[in-house]
Each structure stands twice: as structure tokens, then as C-alpha cells.
Amino acid sequence: MANVYTALATPNIAFVKYWGKRDGKLNLPNNSSISMTLSEEKLNTTTSVAFSAKLTEDVMFINGERQDIASPAAAEKSKFIQDILSLMKERAGMREHALVVSQNSFPTGSGIASSASGAAALSFLLANALKLDMQQKEISVIARRISGSACRSMYGGLVKWQRGELDDGSDSYAFQIADKDHWPELMDIVAIVDPGKKKVSSSEGHALTMKTSELYEARPRTAERHASAIEDAIKRRDFNEMAYNIMKDSNNMHATMLDTWPPIMYLTDVSREIIYSVHELNTAAGENIAAYTFDAGSNAHIITTEKHEKDVMDMLKGMEAVRNIISARQGDGPRMLGDGDALITPEFLRLKGLEI
Ligand code: 2P0
Numbered sequence: 001m002a003n004v005y006t007a008l009a010t011p012n013i014a015f016v017k018y019w020g021k022r023d024g025k026l027n028l029p030n031n032s033s034i035s036m037t038l039s040e041e042k043l044n045t046t047t048s049v050a051f052s053a054k055l056t057e058d059v060m061f062i063n064g065e066r067q068d069i070a071s072p073a074a075a076e077k078s079k080f081i082q083d084i085l086s087l088m089k090e091r092a093g094m095r096e097h098a099l100v101v102s103q104n105s106f107p108t109g110s111g112i113a114s115s116a117s118g119a120a121a122l123s124f125l126l127a128n129a130l131k132l133d134m135q136q137k138e139i140s141v142i143a144r145r146i147s148g149s150a151c152r153s154m155y156g157g158l159v160k161w162q163r164g165e166l167d168d169g170s171d172s173y174a175f176q177i178a179d180k181d182h183w184p185e186l187m188d189i190v191a192i193v194d195p196g197k198k199k200v201s202s203s204e205g206h207a208l209t210m211k212t213s214e215l216y217e218a219r220p221r222t223a224e225r226h227a228s229a230i231e232d233a234i235k236r237r238d239f240n241e242m243a244y245n246i247m248k249d250s251n252n253m254h255a256t257m258l259d260t261w262p263p264i265m266y267l268t269d270v271s272r273e274i275i276y277s278v279h280e281l282n283t284a285a286g287e288n289i290a291a292y293t294f295d296a297g298s299n300a301h302i303i304t305t306e307k308h309e310k311d312v313m314d315m316l317k318g319m320e321a322v323r324n325i326i327s328a329r330q331g332d333g334p335r336m337l338g339d340g341d342a343l344i345t346p347e348f349l350r351l352k353g354l355e356i
Helices: 076-092 114-129 136-146 148-154 202-212 215-236 239-258 269-285 306-317 346-352
Strands: 005-009 012-016 021-023 033-037 045-052 059-062 065-067 097-104 158-161 174-178 186-192 290-293 300-305 324-328 335-337
Touching (some): 005 114, 012 148, 012 239, 033 148, 033 215, 045 114, 076 097, 076 114, 114 136, 136 148, 136 174, 148 158, 158 215, 174 215, 215 239, 239 290, 239 300, 269 290, 269 300, 290 306, 300 306
Parallel strands (some): 059 097
Antiparallel strands (some): 005 045, 005 335, 012 033, 033 158, 059 065, 158 174, 186 324, 290 300
């Protein structure tokens, strides 16, 4: 059996959101964004790869299902994966085909960015397995091309994806603002309210909002302002100020979504109930002790500190519609795993009728 390499990456939660691209092929954003990379206990993607002359084409499985990446009819995202795979193999002079097996610990398409951790795990894994001498910055550019927000999962702690200016995207990469030890008390409490697949995919949403929202014109500069304020607040560990800008940025992005035609509405009554409850919590405390933020889905991410974890938990536990609560801290970013964690095993190959 061929050598198997395995890596793990985790999702990130955006404090300043990426919504709208100035280049849809390269995933170049209209504004910089900031995120916290999540810890791995509950939310992670593990990906294994092996290269073998016994394979007749590149083969990929996500959550046990074979993906159509090699055929011309493959979906847009899958084609990107194939492109990246071909690009990195070529760079390494690898002629053999790849078997890639990827598994998320959380439901795909549920509003928790599985694309970010998936693309980050794959890019990091290929760079390492193919022994490409690449800097993290360069790998983040590769991850970005598969899925924009993935470039931020290339680092642990608190991360900024700078917009960049160049048309080729070489200056649109992520870097670490602070590692997790700078502000270890930070937490993301994820309230799962709807585990279903989202109605409008992010890729469609980005384009539709830019095309039809009249409010979107103000979005890039508003987001840049939030990004500067948050970067500054992170350096000072000013939770009150950071939380204000996190909530404003989430609301601002969702306002442009509502202003899209036809409107995109990811937030539900339960999401709104959570928004009101966080405001009540903050008002009662006399300062911002928690911040809500929502991605392309109805699940709430509540950013808080260890000290107020119980307040947030008590608030959520009183809500019937909250089906599951997942607490995460800041993670370390992607890492290679040992053979014991490999997803390509003799058992897997037998089950799928493959030989490597
Ligand atoms: C973010 N989201 O910054 C924002 C917040 C959703 C709302 O990044 O087309 O899946 O793969 O580049 O990264 C979702 O967009 O889009 C996203 P693609 P992606 O986390």
C-alpha cells in the first residue's frame, strides 16, 4: 500500500465578514476580513491523501461520498479542487494519481464553514505530502482559491485576510494578528438552530448581492472600518469595543443580503431571538460581554470570554429552538496527524473497491 499522509484543519468564525468578490475565479474579496480559528475538539476536518500508480484518475471522497472531480461535468467547486490538485502535483513533479479522503466532524452546509476547514486541510496536506517548500502565506493563497474564507484557517488564533490590490491575487492572503495565547479567554459558543442545508449557497449569494443590492455600495468601506477597529481592539484586548464591531459587521452584511433581489434571508425568528437576548444580556451587564455573529446560515456564533460563558449558556438553555450548543476556543491552525488517524486504511479501500 502507498504511503498515506493525513492533516487536520478547523473552521474559523469571521468577526468581519467576507461577502462579495472583486474576482469570482480567484476568490478576491472586496474587503479585508478578520476571524478566530476554532479549536479542534468538536469542529474539524481530517483529510488523508495517497499517491499511487494503480489509480487511473484522481479520486476524492468527502464524508464517505465519492466526488466527481475529474470529469468535465464536475461542479464548479470540484473543478477548483481538481485544478489545485493538478497544480500542486505538477509543481512537485508527481505523476501518480491521488486518492483524497476527507471527513468533517460537523454537518456540511449547515452554516458552519465546512468549506473553510476542508479547503485549508487539503491545501496544507498537499503542500506537506508533496514536500513543496511553501510558506504558510503561499498555502493560504492556494486555500483561498478553493474557498475564500479557507485562507483564514491556515493560521491559529486571530487572523486577518487582507483584501490586497493586485489582479493576480498574490497579495490577497491571510496572516496571524495574534496567537491564541494573546487572549486565551476568548470563546465561540455555537448555537445550532437548524442543522439543514442552506437555501442559497455562499458562491451564489456573493454574486447576487453585489449585482442587486443597493446597500452593498457602502459595504466594503464599512467592513474595512470594522476590520481596523477590531484589529486595534484585539491588540488592546478590549472586548467591549471588539464585540460592538463584531455585531455591527454581522448586521451590516445581513442587511445587504436582505437588500439582495430576490432577498437572501439566512436569519430566522430563532436567530433574531438570540440577537435580542444578547442585547439584553449586554444591557444588564452595562457593557458588551457577548457578541452574536451569523454567517450564511441561521446558527448563532456567540463570542464571549470564559468569565461570561455561564451567562451565555444560561441564556441559550432557556431557548427551546436551540438544538445543540458547541463551545470552541481558539485553535492552533492546521497540523499533520500520524498514521493512527489516517482515513485511508485497508478497510476503507476494501469497502470502496480501490487499490493503491
Ligand atoms: C465569512 N462567509 O467571512 C463569510 C461570512 C459567509 C458569511 O466566507 O465562494 O464559502 O468559497 O469563496 O468562503 C462564505 O463564503 O465563499 C463566507 P467562496 P465562502 O466567513
